[in-house]
Amino acid sequence: MAGKKRKAPANNAGSSRTTRSAAVRNDVPDIYRDMLVEADVRPTVTSPEKPIKKKRPGQRAEKPPHEVGPPPKKPKRRVEVEVEVDKEEDDEDDEDDKDIQFEDVSLLTATIQTMTKDSDEEDEEEDDDGDELGFEEVDFSFPNLNSDPAADAPKDLELNFSSRANATPRQVVERRKPINKAEKDRRVEIHKTHLLCLLSHVARRNRWCNDAVVQDRLRPILTKKTITYLNPGTHLTQFGRANSLKEGLQMVNAKFKTKFQITERGSRRALWAENEEHLQNYKLPDDAETPMEKSDFREAANSLQGSRDVGAQLYCALLRSAGVEARLVCSLQPLSFASGGPTMGKPPKARGRLSLEEQFARMPKYDSSFDSPALPSTLPARRRLGHPNATAFQVPTATTQSPSRQVPVTPKKIRESPFPVYWVEILDEAHQKWQPTDPLVTDSFWKPQKLEPPASDRENCMTYVVGFAEDGSAKDITRRYAKAYNAKTRRMRIESVASNGEKWWRKALRAYSHGVTTDLDQIEANELTAAESHEPMPRNIADFKDHPIYALERQLRRHEVLVPDASASGTIGAGSKGPLEKIYRRKDVRIARSREKWFRLGREVRADEVPVKVLTKRVNPNADLFGADNDELEAGGTIGTPIYTMEQTELYKAPPVINGRIPKNRFGNLDIYVPSMVPEGGVHITDDLGAQAAFTLGIDYAPALTGFEFRGRQGTAVLRGVIVAAENEEAVYALIAGIKDQEAELERERRTREVLRAWRRMLMNLRVRQRIWADVDSDDEAVDEEAMEVDKGKAVAPSVSSDGEPEDEPQLSDDSKEAGGGFVVDDEYAGGFMVD
Known part of the structure; x- marks a missing residue:
């Protein structure tokens, strides 16, 4: 102390x-x-x-x-x-x-x-000047x-x-920069294109599974007993048929797993490169699957070698050859459109030092042969064994292996994700249900929960699971295998980013649809919907964001509010010591808008309604607060916009038309954002000639304001058609038709005058030519025309001197020089005109 x-x-x-x-x-x-x-x-x-x-x-x-x-x-x-x-x-x-x-x-x-x-501490350790x-x-x-x-x-x-x-x-800890909107839109388009390419690839492999040659080469693997188990009779009970199918699958899986050998790496998750430099020296791994044609697929069926993806496809063809209704299922691995996923990383640098495996491979192999002179050196060690006859034991001599005998090469172990990309689904007809089976990777069947990889797996990400039937039809069955489809998987799909993403995905799968909805399809659709609705509640706060079923109050958007009588479905806390937050149903969330936005939707806020929320914003100190609206001023010294829910509004009714007079606003037009805003007793004429027709008839009208066209922050009113009284509708439409006919007639007359003007020009040219060649024979006329063409060519082509160089000016005769200007004067025709 x-x-x-x-x-x-x-x-x-x-x-x-x-x-x-x-x-x-x-x-x-x-x-x-x-x-x-x-x-x-x-x-x-x-x-x-x-x-x-x-x-x-x-x-x-x-x-x-x-x-x-x-x-x-x-x-x-x-x-x-x-x-x-x-x-x-x-x-x-x-x-x-x-x-x-x-x-x-x-x-x-x-x-x-x-x-x-750490990067998290950098923000906390900054002073007032911003220096670290x-x-x-x-x-x-x-x-x-x-x-x-x-x-x-x-x-x-x-x-x-x-x-x-x-x-x-x-x-220095490198932080990944977030992508901007343009880059995100580009990634979304690449994501869509990659999905279409992957669908086409799997559809082609599915057609190869129906090839007769491939099935004939694989059918010898199955025995008659196995085929009998795979196709149970209808005389058995429901449990008996399902149990027979399971026993047959167990026999097929055990035999196919021992016969098929994985020699190549299959499909893996597509990753983004951080910059273009990482792609310059990129090359595929040596054990990557080589591109295959149909002939190569047939050869793989004969040799039973290839990647595990090819093995799953051959397994599907094997089951189809036995008469089993089987699907080829693929977990598509497209490029992600988000920036938070794993990246490709930097390419490996050229190492000057060999790895341990390469050093071990280059080490000289141990020779197990013994020389006869070395035997006496081992005798003292055998004498120390303690047995009197130990020295009499003769050590057997090991002979070297014959060079003609080949040592089997041990296949190189391929490192892949412990979860498959391809597997097979078979139809359990007794229960009218599709069941998965995977003999090569997980060695399981009837267990869909074992096929989803974790979020930490860089090689495999389950986002889109598509099953292709024998007839070529495809179906999205992701909800059968994803444990947290609404909380996690859906956020990585196209439906979560694009406004019409769900519609686009349905349209993409429509190309692989057979067009007929069977009872089996309806049963499967009900099963997938039930699996999605029975999904458990998320366990962390981040998964509640944009969840289709549950919502947290602090994660609501700016224009989202809860209904007044919303009841909590549970509570969750941020960590063990965090405060508990109530969990609400998404159906209790309402969208609130301001008075102006409700008015553009054809609704108006009822009188004496209290806003559910006030959207506050920072006040500009140089702005004039007295110029703001009364409903946008808040007691806290800020300007706010009150918003209301749909339950606080009612349908907007414009003032009616009385005695043919159209009610107008202060700008002299009428707001018609939706058809219900047309005043009673009036009609909306959408033709652009409506204003001209109404003015010609001398009736009252009002231009219809249908919206605004925004360029930046400034909006321009869009006027389309007019509002007139209902009794004047027929007259306005008749006059519009007359105006259109009159314009068509004027257009027809303009075109006629243009055609006549062209004909007159052509006739005048013909008349001039006729006067020129009136007294000349046809043969002479042809000769003269050829001469004129030759003279034109000479005038265009430069003359060449005797030494081979072009001359600057043409050589003229003395008579031509005397005539002046280098022009030849014809006495007979006087320069092209007839002499009187």
Whole structure:
């Protein structure tokens, strides 16, 4: 226990000690002194019988005689620190203790201590300026308490403060950046495309299972007894038929598992690459399944080798060859559209050092042969056995193996997920129920709960489970195998992100539908619906978010509220010490909207209704609060928007039309967001010519405002048609038809004038040509036309000189030069016109 510290006497010694302590405290930062106190660093005290005298300022500590030696070559930095000395336990209550002794403690060679902060602590350890608070690396060590007594002599306290430049760099925890909306939309489209490709692939493998050649090659595996068990007669009871099918499956599974050999890796979960660099040097594993054609599938049926996916497909073909109605079931592994899933990771770097397996493979094999001269060396060991006839035993000589004899190669173990991607479902006709069977991976049947992988499995993720029947029809049967379909599995499917995701998925499966709903299909649909409704309540708070059956009040959206008389279905707490929260049914959740949004839906809030919630937002200090509406002001100094549920609203009724006068708003139009908002006695004419027709007739009308078109934050009103009195509807429609006929007639006249103008132009050209060639024979006309074409070609083509280079200007004759301008003047035709 630490002793009590006396008050320092008012003398020169105390004054000097205080000055020295203050100087030391100024030199050593407070943070390191606190760290030394937390580490429980204390000085070593010599024998209490003869206390050591206090060292005066500037006096060096005297060393024992046996420690006297040459001074060190490079003395270290000395920092003297005033330290309190602990008293003995038997003097704990003694108040007349003597003066406290101080000594210098020398710390040994320092060791760097590095503190690595988690990503969760970074947010909590930020100061007001946003800079991260942390500790600088310090080099220090502790004295050896079990050392020799000679080492307990008073020494100087040495602190080695390492610079930041020499400190070991901290390990930075990389945070995965969340994806933006554009990237998420792109991933959703890729997710859909990948799903369609996987469905097409499984449908093709399902058709291969119906191949007659494949079934003929697999049928010898089954015996007549097995086929009899697989096809029980109708004379048996319901239990007898089901039990016969189970016994037949047990025999088939045991035999097929021993005959089929897994030599390749099957399908696995598709993962995203963090960047393009990870895909540049990517290559498939050596044991990956090679692409197969139908001929390769037939060869696999003959050799009974391949991946476990091919094994499940051959197993399906084997059961179909025995007359069993079997489905090929696949757990599709598409690329996820979320950013929280596992990624592909960095590609493996080229290692200069061989692994243990490669080193063991390159080691020379042990030769078990013995040479005859080595036998005498083993005799002394046999003599020490203690038996008198031990030396008479002859050690058998081992002969080397003949090189012609081949050692069977042990197949390499393939590391895959312990849960299958492909398996088979068979129909239990006695109970009209589909049951799973998997002989290769889980070696189970009638146990669907054993086929779902955990969330920590990187190789397999159960999201879409699709079963393909013998006729090629497909059905989504995920709810049969997923234990938490509503809480976990549904959030990874397309239905949870896209507005029409459920509709899109049904449309994708419609391409593999047989078009007829049988009684068996209805029974299975009822079974899957019951399995979804009987799903247990989630056990953690995160699974309640967007749950279709249960909801927590704190996870409700901004415009969602609970009904006033909502009753709790249970409670849940965040951890063992967290407060309990009530669990409500999703059917007790209502959507609340503001007055304006209800008005756009054709409903209005009843008078004297109290809002169920006020959506508050931060007030702009520069905004004018007096310009806000009265129902958007809240007493807390914030502007809020009150919202109401549908039960607090009623159908909106516009003012009726009286004497042909249409009621209008302050903008001169009428809000018609839904058909029920048309006023009584009026009619909505959606034609764009309605306003022109009503104006021509001279009747009262009002443009119909059907919505707003938003570009950014600004909305533009969309006007479509007009509202007129019901008695004027027939006249308006008649005038609209007349206007359309008149416009059609005007269009017809415009086209006629255009055609006539084109004909007139063509006739004028023909008349000019006729006048030019009036007195010329047809043969001469043809010759002249050829000459004219030749002259045109010469005018276009550049002339070439005698040396082969093109000339800049054409060579003209002297007569042409005299005529001027390089043009040839024809005396007979006078430049193309007839001479009178």
